[in-house]
Amino acid sequence: MKINKILLLFFCVSFGSIFILSGCSLFSRPKKIQVKIPQKFKYAVKTGNIPVKNDWWKNFKDKELDILVDDAVKNNLNYLIAVKNIQLAKTYVSQNESNLFPVVNFSFSSTRNKLPGYQTSIFSGKGSSGAPSAVIYNLNQAGLSASYELDVWNQVNNAVKQAKANVAVSQEDADVVKLTLISNVAQAYFQIITLEESVNNLKKQYKTQKNIVELYDVQYKDGIINAEPVETAKTNLEILKTELNDSIKLKDITKNTLAYYLGKFPEKFKFKTNSKTKNINGYDDINYSKLIPPNIPSDILTQRPDVKEAGYNVLSYAYAKKESLANFFPIFNLTGQYGYASLSLNNFITEANSVWNFGLNILAPIFNYKTNISIYKRSKLQYRQAVLNYRNTIINAFRETDSALADYKKDSQTLRSYENNYDYSVKLFHIYRVQYKTGIANRIAYLTYKLDMLGAEYNLINQNLIMSEDVINIYNALGMGLS
Numbered sequence: 001m002k003i004n005k006i007l008l009l010f011f012c013v014s015f016g017s018i019f020i021l022s023g024c025s026l027f028s029r030p031k032k033i034q035v036k037i038p039q040k041f042k043y044a045v046k047t048g049n050i051p052v053k054n055d056w057w058k059n060f061k062d063k064e065l066d067i068l069v070d071d072a073v074k075n076n077l078n079y080l081i082a083v084k085n086i087q088l089a090k091t092y093v094s095q096n097e098s099n100l101f102p103v104v105n106f107s108f109s110s111t112r113n114k115l116p117g118y119q120t121s122i123f124s125g126k127g128s129s130g131a132p133s134a135v136i137y138n139l140n141q142a143g144l145s146a147s148y149e150l151d152v153w154n155q156v157n158n159a160v161k162q163a164k165a166n167v168a169v170s171q172e173d174a175d176v177v178k179l180t181l182i183s184n185v186a187q188a189y190f191q192i193i194t195l196e197e198s199v200n201n202l203k204k205q206y207k208t209q210k211n212i213v214e215l216y217d218v219q220y221k222d223g224i225i226n227a228e229p230v231e232t233a234k235t236n237l238e239i240l241k242t243e244l245n246d247s248i249k250l251k252d253i254t255k256n257t258l259a260y261y262l263g264k265f266p267e268k269f270k271f272k273t274n275s276k277t278k279n280i281n282g283y284d285d286i287n288y289s290k291l292i293p294p295n296i297p298s299d300i301l302t303q304r305p306d307v308k309e310a311g312y313n314v315l316s317y318a319y320a321k322k323e324s325l326a327n328f329f330p331i332f333n334l335t336g337q338y339g340y341a342s343l344s345l346n347n348f349i350t351e352a353n354s355v356w357n358f359g360l361n362i363l364a365p366i367f368n369y370k371t372n373i374s375i376y377k378r379s380k381l382q383y384r385q386a387v388l389n390y391r392n393t394i395i396n397a398f399r400e401t402d403s404a405l406a407d408y409k410k411d412s413q414t415l416r417s418y419e420n421n422y423d424y425s426v427k428l429f430h431i432y433r434v435q436y437k438t439g440i441a442n443r444i445a446y447l448t449y450k451l452d453m454l455g456a457e458y459n460l461i462n463q464n465l466i467m468s469e470d471v472i473n474i475y476n477a478l479g480m481g482l483s
Contacts, residue, residue: 035391037389059291069186076263086167089166097160103146105144109142110138112137113138114135162319165312166312181261194253195247197461199247202247205240205458209237212233212447213233213237259271286467288412306396332362340354407470408474415466
């Protein structure tokens, strides 16, 4: 008896110490992780003063692109799977919330029993003489039982909060998939348009170069020139043929990719771009600076879905750590049972036949301490890992944004160079076309300058694609595109 009192005292002292040191943390809200971020981005670019739309694809004012984006959001399977993950995460919330309520069970049984003769003699107090006969009887039982685990250490409530944090993680993950999808659709769309323009341009270059080869071949046969310019022209012709075939192949592959983004089979996907959407004469009308959001604050990156997802992951693991800490404390379980038991059904529900019991069970963890400490250490490591991932995600967001702005800034300079080069080549082509028609310049010189103009046009077409991709990358890096 004295030993039991000593053990009880030791348990109370130990339990009280643990509760004072760590028990209160089970009820507090996890601390928000603070990350100091730069006030502005490293690279500044010239922008328009007009605010751009958050649904940024509409800034390009292309109805076909708007339709494709809407179609992709409705039918892309990866995004639909991500949305389903939100619904799955919500089921864990309701599952954990159910632990806040008692478990109630109803039971009924009717059994037929046979009691041997020697047992009836024992129960009746008679001797074994006379060989009493066996007794056969029916036993009817009905009961209502309830069990409720008291959430003394806030473990169940923390589990609910963790589940809700995981729902938020799934929601932000779906937004990441959505933004990536919209960016991929827009880039694939502009790539197809550019490739169609490039194919048309390369066909013109190939035809022009073929004419040059034919003229050189005639001059070579007439003995006017040697074989070197002929072979050089033929080599250039083969290079153009290769580029043309590669562009056609890439256009088909990009169309198949766009069909995949829309959740469609390439065999059933038909897509024709509007020829008026892009053309070389219309590129001068595009002012990319008006597509960039003005006065971009650096704290906008905290609204990126991947940053928010990493933040909710920290919150989820913080609650998981609290749950694992609660394993060191005893479990208090209230149990109760009420019912009836009778040998006959005609007087089954009577007070005399009622049976009941109520109690409080206390289960204190002792021998599973090593398991609990391992779980707690793992939860602490997972939490610290989530914090590092959160900080890493923020730094990566700045890296992506600064890189996108730097690309845009440098590519804008390249675009201006290509525009100037194209303007010069057009002027020279017009000069030599006049000279060719008046007989001053020969046909090879005229075709050579035409080829130079087509090459400058080809570079300008593809540089405009790069600029469109730079703008899209800026939108994506800033996390724009969510309503």
